[in-house]
Amino acid sequence: MSRSDQTEGLTALDRPNSYIGQSVPRPNLDRLLQGRGQYVSDLVLPRMVHVAFVRSPRAHARIAAIDTEAAKAMPGVVAVVTGRELAAVVTPWVGVLAHLKGLKSAPQHAMAIDRVCWQGEAVVAVLASSRALAEDAVEAVEVSYEELPAVTDMRSALDPATPVIHPDLGDNLAFERNHDAGAVDAAFAEADEVVEAEFVFGRHTGVTLEPRAVVADWNVGERRLTIYQGTQAPHMVQNIAAKHLDLAEQQVRVVCKDVGGSFGIKVHIYADEMATYGLAKLLRRPVKFVADRVESFNTDIHARDHICKGRIAVNRNGSIKAFEIDDLTGIGPYSMYPRTSAIEANQVVNLVGGQYTTPNYRARARVVFQNKNVTCQYRAVGHPIACSVTEGLVDLAARRIGMDPVQIRRLNLIGDDAYPCASPTGLRFEALSHHASLQKLLQMMDYEALRAEQARLRRRGIHRGIGLASFIEVTNPGAAFYGVGGARISSQDGVTVRLDAAGSVTCYTSITEQGQGSEAITAQIVASGLGVSIDRVRVVLGDTDATPYGGGTWASRAAGIGGEAALQSAKTLRGNILQVAAAILQARPADLDISDNAVVDPSSGERKIELSELARIVFFRPDTLPPGLQPEMVATRHFVPRQYGFAFTNGIQASWLEVDTATGFISLLDHWVVEDCGTVINPQLVDEQVRGGVVQGLGAALFEHCIYDERGQLTNANMADYLVPMAAEMPDIAVGHVVTPTKESELGAKGAGEAGTAGAAAAVANAVNDALSPFGVTITEIPLTPRVILSALGRA
Amino acid sequence: MKAPAFSYMRAESVEHALELLSRHGDAAKILSGGQSLLPALNLRLAAPAILIDIGRLDELRGIDLRDNVVTIGALTRHVDLLASEEILSSLPLLRQAAAHVAHPAIRNRGTIGGNLAHADPASEFPACMLALDARMVIRREDGERRVDARDFFRGIYETALEPCELLVAIEIPRPQSGSRTYFHEFVRRSGDYAMTGLAALAHLDGAQFADLRLSYFAIGDRPYLARATSHLVGVAITGERIAEAQAALDAELDPPDDQQASAAMRRHFARLLLSRCVANVLERPELAMEAVT
Structure with missing residues (x-):
C-alpha cells in the first residue's frame, strides 16, 4: 500500500513536512545501540541493597517453620524478612473486577505466610549488599514444609474429589461465563453438517530480554516512595503501591525509563515487586529486585493453558449457521492483580466467530484455580485461542463439505459494506475490511500457484500445507476494559507539548515505551501537528511526577489513544503560537501556519518568523508584545475513545509449511499477514510489530510450553528446555495493509501490536492439517511438536 | 543466578595446572571456554571451591x-x-x-x-x-x-x-582416503541439544561397506557405537539388509524418555538415521525412503 493510500484524508497529513506515514528512525535508537539505555537492571543508588527470595520448592504446602538465624549471620546480609513480618507494611489484595460477575479469588500477600500455593512463590526475603551474597544466604534459610495435595489438572479441578485450594471460596471455580445468542439449538439441528473438535493450548509465557526489575527507594525525610520499575503502566503502579502500603498517591512516584520488552508481562502487580516496595519502607533504604531467568519462568505470568471444545454448524452450500464453544482454563492459585486472570477466557467468549455473519453463538467459559504459577494477560489476550478455535472449525467445516478454505471465508466473513454492526456477543464494529484483506492476502501469496505447487509436490511424497486465519482484534480500549470494573487503571491518556526558549519542543506523554517505538510515533505526531522538524522534539515518558495522568502502553492502545492526545496537544500549541505570531507580525492567525520550524505564509511558503525568534520574544522580551496578550507556550490535551468500547481491527494471516511425515518436524516456509490498523503512523514500526507478534505466535504454535508435572513442578524453567522461537526456524513474514481509519479520532490510528500474535498459531495449525489431509489426520493441539505429529501419524 | 563464591587461579603452564590439580583434587574444576561450567555455576548446580583457568595456555x-x-x-x-x-x-x-x-x-x-x-x-x-x-x-x-x-x-x-x-x-x-562421513541430528531448533543424532564414518569397497561406524548421541548416557552395522558390512545393500540392521539396532538400544523425545521416538529417529546415512553415503536416495518403521 502506498503512503498516500495509507494516510489518505488525514488532516495532519495535509500539512507540509508531515512525518505521519513515514518510516522515521526511532529517536532512542542511537542511545540504545550505544549501550546508553537506562534500564532499571543497571540502576545503582547509594545505600542500595539487593533482595533475593527464598521460593517455595513445592506446589502446595503448609509452612511449618522458618529458621532465618543462620542466614542472618551470613556475610553481607542486611536483613532476612518473612512473609508475616512483611505483612505489617503491605496489605493483601484480591484480584477481582466488578464487571466480571461472580469472579472470585483469595487474599494474596506479598509473600506467603502460612501456606505456599505454587512452586516459586516467595516465602522469605533476604537482603544483602549484593545479589550473590543474598543468594548465598537464601541457601541458609531453612523452611519446613508440610506438603498438601496439589491441584494440577484443570480437567479435574472442579471434581468433588479434588481438594479445594481456598476452602473459603467453596470450590476451585474462579469464574464462569455463559453466553447464548440467536437460535443455536435450531441451527445445529437444521444444519447439513456439524463438525466438532477439542482444541488444546499449551501454557506458555512471555520471555522478555530484560527481566522484571524494580528499585524501590523510601525517603523517610520526604515520606515518599520512589519506584523505579520496568512497567507498562506507571500510574497503575503508583495507585496500587500507595493503596497497599498505606500511602497517599502523591507519596509514590513511579519512574520508568528504558524497558527491555514487556509483551503484557509487565502490566501486572507481582507479589515480589510489592514485597520489594514494602522492604524499602521497612528498611528505609533503596532495595533492588531483578528477577533472574529461573525466577522469571516460575513467576512471570503464564498465559493460555486452555482446553476449548468447539462445534460448528454448516450447510453444504458453505453457509455457516452457528458456533458453540466450551472453554476451560487453569489460572494458578490466585487471580492476578489488578487486571484479573478471567480476562483471557472472557475474551475467548467475546471473540469466537466474531468475524463471521452467523448470529447463532453459544459459549461457556470456566476459569479454575490450580497450584501452578498464575496466568494473566499476555500479548493478544484470548485472541490466539479464539482465532484458532474459530478458524480451525471453519477449516474442518470446509473439509467436511469439500469446499476450498478461501471460498468458505468469502461466503461467511462479514461484508466490508455491512458496518457499523455488532457481533453475537454485542461487540460493536465501526468499520472492518475482512474481504479487502482476504483479497490482498491471496494476491500477496499467489494462492492459486501455491495450491498447484502443493499438489505437484504431494505426488512426490512431499507434504506441504496452506493455512489461513482471519481475525478480529480488540484495540484502543476505553473504560470498558477495567475502569467499569472498579480498577483504577486509566483508559485515557494525556500529552503535554511545550515550546522551549530556543524554539525546540519538549513533549510529556503518559504512554510508555518498552521497545515498540512509542517515543518515535509520539515525536512524529507532535512534529507533524506542530510543524517542526522531528529532531527538535524531545519526548519524555515514564515518570508520574512529570507526565500527564494516563494508562500507559498495553492492549494495543498507545498509538491510537496517546497518539491522538499528542496530535491534539500539538495542534493546540500551534494555535497558541500562531496567536502570538499574529500579534508580532500584525497578521491574522488564520493567515499563518507553522512549517519547518518557522511561522510561514501558507500560500507562498514565505518564512515570516523563526520559532526560535518567536520564543526569544515570548520568554525574554515579553515587554514588546501587545498589552493583554499572554502567550501560552504549553498545551495539554487528553483523549479516550468513548463512542465505541474498543476500536476493533481485523486482519488475516497465511502460513505455508512442510511437514516431514517421517520425523514429525515442521518447516515454516512462508508467512503472510494483512492487517488493518487504520492510519499507519510509521510503516516500519507497524510491520516490525506485526512480525514480532507473528514470531511470538509461531513460538506458541511450535515451541513454547511451560511443562508442569503432576505434582505442580515446572520442569523446564530454563532457556535450554523452554524453547523460544529463534531466527533460524522463522519464515520470511510479508506484511501488507488495508487502511480503514477510525473516525473516533482525527489521527485515525487503531492498535497494531497484537495482530501478529492473534492469528499466527491458527494459520500454522490449519496449514499442518492441510499438509496432513492425505493421512486423514487432524491435530488441534499446540505446540505442534514432533512428538505430537508423530503420535498423530501413529509413529511414536 | 549468581555463582557461589570460589577461588580463581590462572595456570601459567600445563605443569602449573597439573600441580594445582594435584594439590586441590576434587575441590577444583578446570575452566577452559566456560560455556558449560559457568552456566552450571550460575545455576548453582556446581559449586567447586577453586577454578583453575587454563585459558591462557x-x-x-x-x-x-x-x-x-x-x-x-x-x-x-x-x-x-x-x-x-x-x-x-x-x-x-x-x-x-x-x-x-x-x-x-x-x-x-x-x-x-x-x-x-x-x-x-x-x-x-x-x-x-x-x-x-x-x-x-x-x-x-x-x-x-x-x-x-x-x-x-x-x-x-x-x-x-x-x-x-x-x-x-x-x-x-586420519581416515584413509575415500572414506565417507555423515552427520545429522534431530533438534527442535538450530543449536539445541539433539533429540537423537548420528556421526558416521564409512569405508567403501566398491558398492559395499568395508567398514561402517555409526556413532549415536542423545540415545543413552554416553555416545554409542552401533553393533548393528555388522548386517551392512561386506554385503550388497538392499532395503532388506537395512531393515535387518534397523531391527538389530532397535534391539541393542535402550534410549531414555524425556521432555523432548520419548524412547520410542528416539528409536524411530535412530532407525531413520541409519537408513538416511546409508542412502547418503552410498548415494542411493531410494534407500532412505524404505524400512523406516
Missing part, C-alpha cells in the same frame, strides 16, 4: 597433522575447527559436527577439550570421537596416558579423567 591450542594423525589441542575452540583447512581435508566429520554445536557466540569460546571432558551425552563431539576412533591424551603430574574414546566416556558427565588429570589433546587417526 597457548601450548594447548592448535591443530597439527603428522604421520596421518591429527592432533587437536584441548583448548582449540569450536570456531577454530570450523575454520581449519586441516580439519576440512582430514576430518570433515568434525567440521560437519562443529556447525551444529550451539550458536556462534558459544562456538567462539567453547573448546574441544572442555566439551569432551564435560561429556554431555547429547553433545556432538563425543560421538565424533567414537566414530573416528580418537584417543584422548591425558596428563598428570607424574606422567601422560592415552585413553581410547570408547573407554573415555563413562556416563552422563562422566569420563575416565581422574581429579588430578588434565585432557591436553586429542589424537585422531
Whole structure:
C-alpha cells in the first residue's frame, strides 16, 4: 500500500513536512545501540541493597517453620524478612473486577505466610549488599514444609474429589461465563453438517530480554516512595503501591525509563515487586529486585493453558449457521492483580466467530484455580485461542463439505459494506475490511500457484500445507476494559507539548515505551501537528511526577489513544503560537501556519518568523508584545475513545509449511499477514510489530510450553528446555495493509501490536492439517511438536 | 543466578595446572571456554571451591597433522575447527559436527577439550570421537596416558579423567582416503541439544561397506557405537539388509524418555538415521525412503 493510500484524508497529513506515514528512525535508537539505555537492571543508588527470595520448592504446602538465624549471620546480609513480618507494611489484595460477575479469588500477600500455593512463590526475603551474597544466604534459610495435595489438572479441578485450594471460596471455580445468542439449538439441528473438535493450548509465557526489575527507594525525610520499575503502566503502579502500603498517591512516584520488552508481562502487580516496595519502607533504604531467568519462568505470568471444545454448524452450500464453544482454563492459585486472570477466557467468549455473519453463538467459559504459577494477560489476550478455535472449525467445516478454505471465508466473513454492526456477543464494529484483506492476502501469496505447487509436490511424497486465519482484534480500549470494573487503571491518556526558549519542543506523554517505538510515533505526531522538524522534539515518558495522568502502553492502545492526545496537544500549541505570531507580525492567525520550524505564509511558503525568534520574544522580551496578550507556550490535551468500547481491527494471516511425515518436524516456509490498523503512523514500526507478534505466535504454535508435572513442578524453567522461537526456524513474514481509519479520532490510528500474535498459531495449525489431509489426520493441539505429529501419524 | 563464591587461579603452564590439580583434587574444576561450567555455576548446580583457568595456555591450542594423525589441542575452540583447512581435508566429520554445536557466540569460546571432558551425552563431539576412533591424551603430574574414546566416556558427565588429570589433546587417526562421513541430528531448533543424532564414518569397497561406524548421541548416557552395522558390512545393500540392521539396532538400544523425545521416538529417529546415512553415503536416495518403521 502506498503512503498516500495509507494516510489518505488525514488532516495532519495535509500539512507540509508531515512525518505521519513515514518510516522515521526511532529517536532512542542511537542511545540504545550505544549501550546508553537506562534500564532499571543497571540502576545503582547509594545505600542500595539487593533482595533475593527464598521460593517455595513445592506446589502446595503448609509452612511449618522458618529458621532465618543462620542466614542472618551470613556475610553481607542486611536483613532476612518473612512473609508475616512483611505483612505489617503491605496489605493483601484480591484480584477481582466488578464487571466480571461472580469472579472470585483469595487474599494474596506479598509473600506467603502460612501456606505456599505454587512452586516459586516467595516465602522469605533476604537482603544483602549484593545479589550473590543474598543468594548465598537464601541457601541458609531453612523452611519446613508440610506438603498438601496439589491441584494440577484443570480437567479435574472442579471434581468433588479434588481438594479445594481456598476452602473459603467453596470450590476451585474462579469464574464462569455463559453466553447464548440467536437460535443455536435450531441451527445445529437444521444444519447439513456439524463438525466438532477439542482444541488444546499449551501454557506458555512471555520471555522478555530484560527481566522484571524494580528499585524501590523510601525517603523517610520526604515520606515518599520512589519506584523505579520496568512497567507498562506507571500510574497503575503508583495507585496500587500507595493503596497497599498505606500511602497517599502523591507519596509514590513511579519512574520508568528504558524497558527491555514487556509483551503484557509487565502490566501486572507481582507479589515480589510489592514485597520489594514494602522492604524499602521497612528498611528505609533503596532495595533492588531483578528477577533472574529461573525466577522469571516460575513467576512471570503464564498465559493460555486452555482446553476449548468447539462445534460448528454448516450447510453444504458453505453457509455457516452457528458456533458453540466450551472453554476451560487453569489460572494458578490466585487471580492476578489488578487486571484479573478471567480476562483471557472472557475474551475467548467475546471473540469466537466474531468475524463471521452467523448470529447463532453459544459459549461457556470456566476459569479454575490450580497450584501452578498464575496466568494473566499476555500479548493478544484470548485472541490466539479464539482465532484458532474459530478458524480451525471453519477449516474442518470446509473439509467436511469439500469446499476450498478461501471460498468458505468469502461466503461467511462479514461484508466490508455491512458496518457499523455488532457481533453475537454485542461487540460493536465501526468499520472492518475482512474481504479487502482476504483479497490482498491471496494476491500477496499467489494462492492459486501455491495450491498447484502443493499438489505437484504431494505426488512426490512431499507434504506441504496452506493455512489461513482471519481475525478480529480488540484495540484502543476505553473504560470498558477495567475502569467499569472498579480498577483504577486509566483508559485515557494525556500529552503535554511545550515550546522551549530556543524554539525546540519538549513533549510529556503518559504512554510508555518498552521497545515498540512509542517515543518515535509520539515525536512524529507532535512534529507533524506542530510543524517542526522531528529532531527538535524531545519526548519524555515514564515518570508520574512529570507526565500527564494516563494508562500507559498495553492492549494495543498507545498509538491510537496517546497518539491522538499528542496530535491534539500539538495542534493546540500551534494555535497558541500562531496567536502570538499574529500579534508580532500584525497578521491574522488564520493567515499563518507553522512549517519547518518557522511561522510561514501558507500560500507562498514565505518564512515570516523563526520559532526560535518567536520564543526569544515570548520568554525574554515579553515587554514588546501587545498589552493583554499572554502567550501560552504549553498545551495539554487528553483523549479516550468513548463512542465505541474498543476500536476493533481485523486482519488475516497465511502460513505455508512442510511437514516431514517421517520425523514429525515442521518447516515454516512462508508467512503472510494483512492487517488493518487504520492510519499507519510509521510503516516500519507497524510491520516490525506485526512480525514480532507473528514470531511470538509461531513460538506458541511450535515451541513454547511451560511443562508442569503432576505434582505442580515446572520442569523446564530454563532457556535450554523452554524453547523460544529463534531466527533460524522463522519464515520470511510479508506484511501488507488495508487502511480503514477510525473516525473516533482525527489521527485515525487503531492498535497494531497484537495482530501478529492473534492469528499466527491458527494459520500454522490449519496449514499442518492441510499438509496432513492425505493421512486423514487432524491435530488441534499446540505446540505442534514432533512428538505430537508423530503420535498423530501413529509413529511414536 | 549468581555463582557461589570460589577461588580463581590462572595456570601459567600445563605443569602449573597439573600441580594445582594435584594439590586441590576434587575441590577444583578446570575452566577452559566456560560455556558449560559457568552456566552450571550460575545455576548453582556446581559449586567447586577453586577454578583453575587454563585459558591462557597457548601450548594447548592448535591443530597439527603428522604421520596421518591429527592432533587437536584441548583448548582449540569450536570456531577454530570450523575454520581449519586441516580439519576440512582430514576430518570433515568434525567440521560437519562443529556447525551444529550451539550458536556462534558459544562456538567462539567453547573448546574441544572442555566439551569432551564435560561429556554431555547429547553433545556432538563425543560421538565424533567414537566414530573416528580418537584417543584422548591425558596428563598428570607424574606422567601422560592415552585413553581410547570408547573407554573415555563413562556416563552422563562422566569420563575416565581422574581429579588430578588434565585432557591436553586429542589424537585422531586420519581416515584413509575415500572414506565417507555423515552427520545429522534431530533438534527442535538450530543449536539445541539433539533429540537423537548420528556421526558416521564409512569405508567403501566398491558398492559395499568395508567398514561402517555409526556413532549415536542423545540415545543413552554416553555416545554409542552401533553393533548393528555388522548386517551392512561386506554385503550388497538392499532395503532388506537395512531393515535387518534397523531391527538389530532397535534391539541393542535402550534410549531414555524425556521432555523432548520419548524412547520410542528416539528409536524411530535412530532407525531413520541409519537408513538416511546409508542412502547418503552410498548415494542411493531410494534407500532412505524404505524400512523406516
